[in-house]
Amino acid sequence: MSDAENPFDLTGRTALVSGARRGIGLAMAHALARAGADIVGVSANMERQGSDVERRIRALGRAFEGHAVDFADREAVLAFADLMSERARPIDILVNNAGTIVRAPAAEHPLDAFDRVLEVNLANQFALTQRIARGMLARGRGRVIFTASLLSFQGGINVPGYTAAKSGILGLTKALANEWTAGGVTVNAIVPGYIATDNTRALRDDPIRAQAILDRIPAGRWGTSDDLGGATVFLASRASDYVSGIALPVDGGWLGR
Template identity: 50%
Template sequence: MQTHLLFSLEGKTALVTGASRGLGQAMAKGLAAAGAKVICHSSSADGANETRDQIIANGGQAVSVSADLSHEHGVNSLVEQVQQHCEVLDILLNNAGTIERAPAVSFPKESWDKVIDVNLNALFALCQQLGRTMVQRKQGKIINIASMLSYTGGITVPAYTASKHAVVGVTKALANEWAGSNVQVNAIAPGYFRTDNTQALQDDPSRNSEIEKRIPAGCWGQPEQLVGAAVFLASQASDYVNGHVLAVDGGWLAR
């Protein structure tokens, strides 16, 4: 097979959660550019329409759906919508996430529950419900979005840190069970990217300076720089990659 065909997603259908902006939007557009039809999810009604429209304007195929993943009925609704839009889902990219910041001594219980529900419980439920068919078909790709806080503790983000450590554990656990059924389950751990989720850090002169000094590349990442990793893990090029966490971090972990 010619090398470029290893990375082709022609004829594939992908679901990207949290695709309205930032990393999710960039990866959705990247998968579409590689040939996939992309189901673009947002938590708010019509939230992923802009991503859908950009993909279509560039000659790709996309639809937008919405569901609140902080509740079980929202997860079930998303699964139903996916099944309405495609006969077979080839790629599941679990990008949707949320973050709440507060000191651990006063971290609100409702904030803890919200972060865990969106970042972990919904992710596992989507893997389980949509991955079940992949296992039966003996073909599929699941990509979970981890974090640099899958490796460290962070500051004032205990729920987010716990959820992202758990995302790595779930990724490896599913890979152990499903690799033999030709379903590759892997994760991407983005470094410090310029997105809405990191705006508070970007706006803090002290933290921003600390972060940039720690990154060997010397700068924050741009969302488009995550596309290559997503296409690789969604394509035939990664058929023997299982349970791996691919850090895209400008060298942050190596420092």
């Protein structure tokens, strides 16, 4: 089936997915590959060869290349962005999913931890996006997808840096969409709900908080990383040509409660 017949078909596209080594990023990369995209996967500890994400992507018959980049290191991020800008096959889809979280009460929250979370989750997301999007705008076509959070809308507890960064991602999504959509580059965010990943292990290991969270989710369960796949493919594909500047919740109904 051709791209014209199936607006969700990503055959011939190349998607760069940050934070792709595990969890939500791995699931997003896998979903994009199932839709036909070749994948560039990047994470702080991404293996050059032999990673789980590489095995999954290649098993689908898609191309994969892995890169290790520390998103707390601005110079490393910019060098990687320049490398991606020089590829023979350009990046068509950019999924900004790299992230970190530090949990500590706000009154005692280490300032260096606060700074690092903003650097990884917000500032260097923009640094990478800015350089990759220049090529997209020159070609008149591209997709940028950020991973936002329920804490883009709510305050959270003991995560002031993460909440500030994810609130910033929501504003950044809208700001970039305002500037770039007319140039053929859509910019959107996916808002994962409470997903069973390493980032939420502390919550799931706390029986009181875990039950309180579960009681509020209309779907009656924690999400899985694979629950994010459909939204990712939609926002990466022609099916979302007229969608830009939105935050799409995938949260089991949490925000509607």
